[in-house]
Amino acid sequence: MSKVRVRFAPSPTGPLHLGGVRTALYDYLFAKNQGGDFVLRIEDTDTARYVEGAEDYIMEALEWCGIIPDESPKHGGKYAPYRQSERRDIYDRHLAEFLKTDFAYLAFDTAEELDEIRKEFDQNGEVFAYNYITRNRLKNSLTLSDEEVQQLLDDKVPYVVRFKMPVDRTLNLEDIIRGKFSVNTNTLDDKVLVKNDGMPTYHFANIVDDHEMEISHVIRGEEWLPSLGLHYLLYEVMGWEKPEFAHLSLILKPEGKGKLSKRDGDKFGFPVFPLNFKDPETGNISKGYREEGYLPEAFINMVALLGWSPANDREILSLDEMVHEFDLHKVHKAGARFSKEKAEWFNHEYLKFKTDEEILSLLKTTDAINLNGAADDQLLKIVSLVRERATFVKDIYRDGHFFFETPNFYDEKAVKKAWNEDTPSVLNDFAGILTEAETFDSENLKKIIHDFAEAKGLGMGKVMMPLRLSLVGELKGPDVPDILQILGKEESTARIRNAVNNIQ
Template structure:
């Protein structure tokens, strides 16, 4: 490396929405970089044009911004190592492919897809597995098996040609993974991967290695699914005469139940998002839910992801951004898969919601109500926050109680059946009279008057409070009735009680 600075990258492909596993990879890279005073880079790997999806790149940028995982350099951010979009770096890759060919580490292959498929079919018929490797390459049509003059003719013709990496025949590849320790792989299990496709676009393996080297990436922190490719990458670095970065392969995020990697299907089945933002598929027209649109705070989403595969070594679960950066290390990333728990995700959001001040929640409530065409004062919105915060996990639940904005249309049947007795109408009439006599109609005064009424009439709380709630809200439970009455005001509270009495006793 030309620099001792920690430089890490997140390199997604614009082939669809960003999975939460990808966001976690970005988060761990971001935290590692900032923990070491380094740089976090965003690179878009778009060399596979057949899988390109319009809008996917913009989605990635918006998702990272919403999450607060902003790159120090990269696509949309600039920097001294650009361009950061692989499709704009195409002229760079050819020279390194040529270098590998000239050094004997790569070769031209003229085999057609049909010829390769025939070899595989033949092997399957013999109950074996075929791959293009050291044991089979001399039986194929390539620049190693064909005479030099024939190779020249084929290269001069219009016949499609690929370039493959020449995997050493019998060697052990050994490298240190920052999470998994020493990894050993025998080259005989590796195939001669294509480095340059017949359309002259480099494959992921080639472009990835070149870009990481030229961008002076010090640590490659990526998902476990790339672990099988790591030996090839180590060999490529060696063949090009470059120092390899350090590797760290993160554990999979597992589905809530059963085995396997968390997928969109699991989210659809379980009713939870797997993407940070809502995704509108331009091909199918299908809409997939996102954490943002489902009411999650970005800090709750990120905190949840932090704990999916990493632990701080103590009981702390909630971290501010600065605390995450200070505490994060690859040594505390687990090796085994991390099981996603939708209830825990909600727990994090609930925590962050309740940690906000009533004034802050009041502003959110006012904005949500304005969008719904409801005009309510800031003071009233703060009152709602005070009543609903401890009963809500999401911002939209703060305004989910319809009775805060209109008289009840119906009355909770179970409460009506169990609590409404023959004497209840008379008791409620007496309560109306007491409430009507309260001048300062605040929660404290209402509660004092209410309890005085119970005491003077030797009434139990269970005989009065549920029916008071029933008449005013139509519900069988909820926040403090005294706070609700204060919020609604004397006139509205008494009107609802009288209307409710008339409807129930009719």
């Protein structure tokens, strides 16, 4: 295989998990770094667990992340079709060849019969496995005569096709991330390759598809590492050149042991899916990073560093920079612990790169925000004033909500700190001066406040704090002259008089 070709092959059994996004991203980065192709293949042979809408969700999520396949069910390609459910004739053709080997056999055991055997093993303190020891006492084409097998086939008795694992053979395996290691075949069971409905399992279908699609490198999660020995043997039995393998470590939960799950997201208050996902059966909605306000470039940067370290320990990289630097040999063997705080840090950093105009455009499309018809020039001033501390675009509205809404309550602690019996008189006098101001920009307003305080013989705090409280409702926000300028003369004086009338 001269050209690098990788595939991301999710099952449409639910929303795309954070770990799946990382697998797709590493596939994409490696392919583009090597000048190769990134293929999206939908592994939908598990019809019992198929979830309506999951395939569309996967494609939309990858597009939002900027991980665009070269070939997919949507984009097409010369190795189509890219859904396993549409490749049945290809599997049947290769199954016919596989059945001619000494490594395939038919197993007619029912689920009930296998359950009885498991109970028998349990009672003896043993764990049942369909393997080189037990297969010789079970109902399959290894123990039945040719006539008995043919009779079962004629009677249309359901069966599965199993792989006949060789006995006591040492397999020398190699993984790009984990190096070389050995497995004895006696530790492996006889996996089902084709189910009793005729559809292949993952083990057979993915081997056939990877061969047919000329996949050069298989990058997948470490949960598939125990299957590597079987897959090596399948390539050997079929006489095919095997790809190189790289198994990615787990993304770990923020605290304790184990991999990151939706339950952890619910507990600690962060999404584990890229987009919101509505369960078609229950109607329950799982939160997504997009809807929570994360920028796609920040999200992808965060995901990329969950298990990979670029040169010089850089943390902020564009997708193009990641492509340029990515190296599978620098992917970590150990699990990567997820951090909500770090995810938010990435979003804050990327928000800083945005211009005021870009942030305003995002603000206008953010749900549950009412800008009350404010003009763009006013909105740009607000963005410029409050953006520095924002982690998400929605924070700009939250932190600057007082620009759009007159305070209808005043923080109790702030009132105790900023208000005394002389304050109403001071503010009424200042409001009168404001109405006379000819120039209502922040520089002139700063001078007006300073001159007023000096003329009254007051410290600046005695003017600034109650003034801020009147305008905002709390003792926070940008500089008071800037707030005054944006609110304008009429609104500013109205808020001051409203506070005087309502704060006791």
